[in-house]
Amino acid sequence: MKQVEDSEILLKFSVEKTRNEAFNLLLSKYQQKIYWHIRRLVIDHDDTDDLVQETFVKVWKNLANFRSDSQLYTWIYRIATNESITFLNKKKLKNNVSLDDVSGELAESLTAAHYFDGDRIQRKLQEAILTLPEKQRVIFNMKYFDDMKYDEISEVLGTSVGALKASFHIAVKKIESILTNDELEY
Amino acid sequence: MNIKDEDIAWEKEAPTLAGLPRITPYRVPDNYFNDLTSQLNAVAFLNGLTEKDGSGFIVPSNYFETLNAQIKSRIAVEKFKSITSAEGFNTPSNYFDKLQASILEQTVNATPAPKVIRFWNADIIRYAAAACFILLTASGLYLNQQSVVKEETQSTELASDVMLYDIDEHVIIEHLKESQTATNTSASQSEMESYILDHYSSTDLSNNL
Numbered sequence: 005m006k007q008v009e010d011s012e013i014l015l016k017f018s019v020e021k022t023r024n025e026a027f028n029l030l031l032s033k034y035q036q037k038i039y040w041h042i043r044r045l046v047i048d049h050d051d052t053d054d055l056v057q058e059t060f061v062k063v064w065k066n067l068a069n070f071r072s073d074s075q076l077y078t079w080i081y082r083i084a085t086n087e088s089i090t091f092l093n094k095k096k097l098k099n100n101v102s103l104d105d106v107s108g109e110l111a112e113s114l115t116a117a118h119y120f121d122g123d124r125i126q127r128k129l130q131e132a133i134l135t136l137p138e139k140q141r142v143i144f145n146m147k148y149f150d151d152m153k154y155d156e157i158s159e160v161l162g163t164s165v166g167a168l169k170a171s172f173h174i175a176v177k178k179i180e181s182i183l184t185n186d187e188l189e190y
Numbered sequence: 191m192n193i194k195d196e197d198i199a200w201e202k203e204a205p206t207l208a209g210l211p212r213i214t215p216y217r218v219p220d221n222y223f224n225d226l227t228s229q230l231n232a233v234a235f236l237n238g239l240t241e242k243d244g245s246g247f248i249v250p251s252n253y254f255e256t257l258n259a260q261i262k263s264r265i266a267v268e269k270f271k272s273i274t275s276a277e278g279f280n281t282p283s284n285y286f287d288k289l290q291a292s293i294l295e296q297t298v299n300a301t302p303a304p305k306v307i308r309f310w311n312a313d314i315i316r317y318a319a320a321a322c323f324i325l326l327t328a329s330g331l332y333l334n335q336q337s338v339v340k341e342e343t344q345s346t347e348l349a350s351d352v353m354l355y356d357i358d359e360h361v362i363i364e365h366l367k368e369s370q371t372a373t374n375t376s377a378s379q380s381e382m383e384s385y386i387l388d389h390y391s392s393t394d395l396s397n398n399l
Contacts, residue, residue, distance in 0.1 A: 027234065031227045039226070040214055049218065056226070057233050064234040122215025129210060149212055173200060180204035 007033055010076040017067055027064060034077070035060070037150070038084045044133075044145045045088040047110045047119065055091055059084045078159040085142055085160060092138065110134055125183070132182040136175050143168055144175040 008029045016026035038059055043052040062083050070079060120127060133141060142161065146152045147168075154165045161168070201208035309315060 035226050060230045061237050121217045126215045176200045176204045180207050183206045
């Protein structure tokens with residue numbers, strides 16, 4: 005299926021008659037990407053579902069005011085990232101734990117059978133990713149899984165390209181070390 | 191720098207990570223994504239409904255026209271109240287002058303209360319008092335014992351004195367006379383001779399004669 009261009013979506017959205025159609029096109033194009041982006045951060049499907057809905061409601065409400073100084077794609081990613089980080093911070097405050105402890109809880113949820121569908125090395129990779137600091141985890145996910153450019157990640161997070169490269173480099177080394185030690189053990 | 195160049199840089203440093211398939215191995219409920227579009231549409235629609243101006247609420251006619259005048263009159267009333275309340279109460283004359291002095295007296299100029307050192311709080315005083323008490327008690331007991339003995343002798347003397355005081359004088363004089371006469375002897379001539387012969391030798395007698 006041919007992907008609709010962002011410009012066409014924005015054009016249709018600007019017209020009230022075709023607004024719903026434009027929104028449907030936007031959902032078709034981005035809902036799975038946004039879902040997995042959020043899911044990699046919060047792990048739980050139900051939490052992800054809530055956050056996906058909140059993200060796209062915000063998109064619906066603010067798309068009319070969207071300025072084309074950034075890409076539509078990165079703009080939606082930014083909303084989804086902020087929603088996810090806000091959710092994790094609330095979870096931290098609610099449980100009165102540090103963000104590291106929240107990551108620990110998320111790692112524990114990996115062991116639940118109805119969440120995880122991978123082999124041992126995949127589990128090890130996911131556990132290794134959860135050891136990363138929150139922002140570093142976001143950068144790693146967008147670079148490694150979503151294959152985004154540093155420029156696009158910079159638009160999403162508002163961080164310089166140099167800082168992003170350094171952060172990703174450190175994350176890669178750390179995860180490689182964990183995976184390599186795991187191979188030695190087995 | 192394209193993505194490939196960016197990837198090559200880190201893939202060389204992390205071959206294990208680079209060799210893994212880039213998947214997210216989490217389960218998703220069946221038909222989730224098929225239903226997600228309609229679900230999101232419904233959520234967005236509902237959200238739009240709740241934010242429509244005046245949805246479901248009735249406003250009295252000409253309300254907004256009179257609202258401005260009502261707000262202004264309310265503000266004027268509040269101002270009037272604040273002015274009258276400031277002058278509605280009386281305070282005693284020179285109250286505030288005295289108040290400052292009173293506060294200063296109790297705070298800045300307050301003399302610190304003298305420190306009370308309780309005499310009996312020190313342990314050494316308590317031990318000394320206990321020792322004195324014991325000493326006094328023992329001394330008292332000892333002295334009491336001595337006085338009992340004295341009293342007994344005194345009481346014996348007193349008793350004899352008392353007895354003498356109780357006896358009649360006439361009886362005492364007769365007793366004394368009898369004791370005196372008991373010492374006087376009235377021996378006969380023969381008895382004297384016998385005595386002398388018994389107690390003195392012939393030599394003594396011849397010498398004395």
